[in-house]
Amino acid sequence: NRPFLVQFGDYVWKAAQVDLGLSLADGRPVMESISAAFPITLSIALAATAIIALVGIPLGVIAALNQNHWPDNLILGGALFFWGIPTFVIAPLLMVLLCLQFPILPVPHGWTGVFTVNAIIPLTVAAIRPMAIVIRQARSAVLDVLSEDFIRTARAKGLPEWVTITASQLPVAIRLINFWRAVFSKSSFAATRMFAPGYSVSSSEENWPSM
Numbered sequence: 001n002r003p004f005l006v007q008f009g010d011y012v013w014k015a016a017q018v019d020l021g022l023s024l025a026d027g028r029p030v031m032e033s034i035s036a037a038f039p040i041t042l043s044i045a046l047a048a049t050a051i052i053a054l055v056g057i058p059l060g061v062i063a064a065l066n067q068n069h070w071p072d073n074l075i076l077g078g079a080l081f082f083w084g085i086p087t088f089v090i091a092p093l094l095m096v097l098l099c100l101q102f103p104i105l106p107v108p109h110g111w112t113g114v115f116t117v118n119a120i121i122p123l124t125v126a127a128i129r130p131m132a133i134v135i136r137q138a139r140s141a142v143l144d145v146l147s148e149d150f151i152r153t154a155r156a157k158g159l160p161e162w163v164t165i166t167a168s169q170l171p172v173a174i175r176l177i178n179f180w181r182a183v184f185s186k187s188s189f190a191a192t193r194m195f196a197p198g199y200s201v202s203s204s205e206e207n208w209p210s211m
Contacts, residue, residue, distance in 0.1 A: 040111050045183050047114045048126035052183070056131040057169055060138020065165075067143065076139070079132035091125045130183055134172065141168045 014021065020030035063075040085093075098121065099107045108118045145151055145168035154164070 043114050044119070044122055044126055047119070048123055048130075048183055051123060051127045052131045052134050053173060055127075056134035057138045057172060059131075060135040060140075060172070061142055061165055061169065063135065064139040064142035064146070072139075075135060079135045082128050083132035085129075087125060087129060090128060091121070094121050094124060126183060138169060138172045141172050144168070 011021075018031055020034075022028065023030050023033055026033075059075050059079075063072045066072045082090075095107065098105045105117060105120060108121050110118070112118050114123070142165060145164060151159075151164055155161075
């Protein structure tokens with residue numbers, strides 16, 4: 001029955017001391033739940049970001065070097081296809097296909113680490129949609145650089161092709177920082193839906209850049 005401002009002041013004071021009270025869901029201290037779940041979500045997000053960079057950027061480069069040929073069409077078509085599937089559809093779809101219909105993987109339950117079989121589906125869910133955007137950006141970066149006059153001059157003077165391509169991908173790699181919030185939210189979704197005790201945050205599709 002205390003005044004609202006008094007209660008709010010107590011809350012702010014306790015929050016400043018990293019005391020967020022008890023959870024209404026299970027009665028545990030909130031910070032205890034966060035400290036247990038946050039590292040799992042963070043590990044999924046970091047691993048997913050690495051996969052996005054190591055797979056998405058090379059695919060974008062391959063598409064650019066084969067512009068308007070079948071590798072380009074195949075890679076861009078696949079990227080657009082996976083971009084069009086919402087995350088909340090990808091997760092159960094992968095579980096049905098890979099765990100039940102074609103029992104290649106065990107049903108993920110709990111968390112045993114990033115480098116285990118149980119992490120395959122959560123990492124795929126977290127990485128697949130942002131990878132589609134990175135593929136498009138990497139392809140566009142290569143095509144933009146290769147069309148510049150100074151690049152043609154450098155080629156004529158013997159500049160290796162790999163130097164040009166590598167330089168064109170530096171901005172794409174830096175842009176991965178902009179994906180961090182969205183990748184983290186997808187990782188939290190993947191963790192909680194894959195029965196891993198991940199830290200759940202909002203995962204609105206509106207956080208993503210457009211294709």
